[in-house]
Amino acid sequence: MLEFPKMRTCELSLIKYLLFGFNLLFAISGIGIIIAGALVLSDIGEFRHFMEGRLLAPPVVLIVAGCIVFLVASLGCYGAIRESYTMLMGFAACLLIIFIIELAVGIAAAVYKNEVHKGLKQLMRNSLDKYLTSDSDKIAWDNLQTKLQCCGVDRSTDWDDNRPPSCCHPTREGAEDPSPKHCKDARPGDESLYSTGCFEMIEMKAENASKVLIGVGIGIAFIELIGIVLACWMASAIKKRS
Structure with a gap:
């Protein structure tokens, strides 16, 4: 016991x-x-x-x-x-x-x-439309496209005639950002133009997170x-x- x-x-x-x-x-x-x-x-x-x-x-x-x-x-x-x-x-x-x-x-x-997927894309489209009128949107897009090496929401043609230099690779290794005219005149398929849309890149980051x-x-x-x-x-x- x-x-x-x-x-x-x-x-x-x-x-x-x-x-x-x-x-x-x-x-x-x-x-x-x-x-x-x-x-x-x-x-x-x-x-x-x-x-x-x-x-x-x-x-x-x-x-x-x-x-x-x-x-x-x-x-x-x-x-x-x-x-x-x-x-x-x-x-x-x-x-x-x-x-x-x-x-x-x-x-x-x-x-x-x-719902988040749709909301993110619409938010990016609204921001892209304000690129020329809002400093905060301009800085955000240039930072996003340069760091993720992407262009536009879905593709580079989203920019129409207002495509910024941040959509393009530097013209040569070690060079400064490409000129606005160089990037504006670039066509889809041009090696200097980023081919991937930023929505795809930022969503990939969110998925990994x-x-x-x-x-x-x-x-x-x-x-x-x-x-x-x-x-x-x-x-x-x-x-x-x-």
Whole structure:
């Protein structure tokens, strides 16, 4: 009969160290999530002029989630050391809430994907029409076309007779930007003219960013489920011992 309390004590000690180790890794993953979100934001944020808030929101949400994960992991570590039933159940509840929010955000992102696709293209077309009248649109387009080596929304002919020099390669290696006349007179198929539309390029960047966010999100969700199981297991062992 005396073996049962001893077995329960051993079980509690085992779960305690497992949960502490898990939360230590969870806290480190929180820092990793913050870094991943910051990298994605810096990559697509450079072209924020053409993006609605919904496209920039996911990496921001990821950074916030990373901060929350770090704080929740700290709570889990403290609860495991103190062997506090209340703190462990609070930790499990926090993980469950984060998991549900991530699931809801993922479903919403899938539902609004086509709408964002259409909205981005229309936003770019509106901005292109204001190239000659708005300094901010002019700077944004020249920056976009030069860095992504693209021209127009879908193709170079989107510019009609107002095609800017940023639509073209430099006339020779190491040369300055091509002259306005050189680029304006270039025809589709000319080697100096960028052939790819900027919508395709910027959407590709957004897709790559989405893959990173989805991969990180799935990884976090899997870790959270393990954390919930361990926290509930330890809370149950504490309750039995009491």
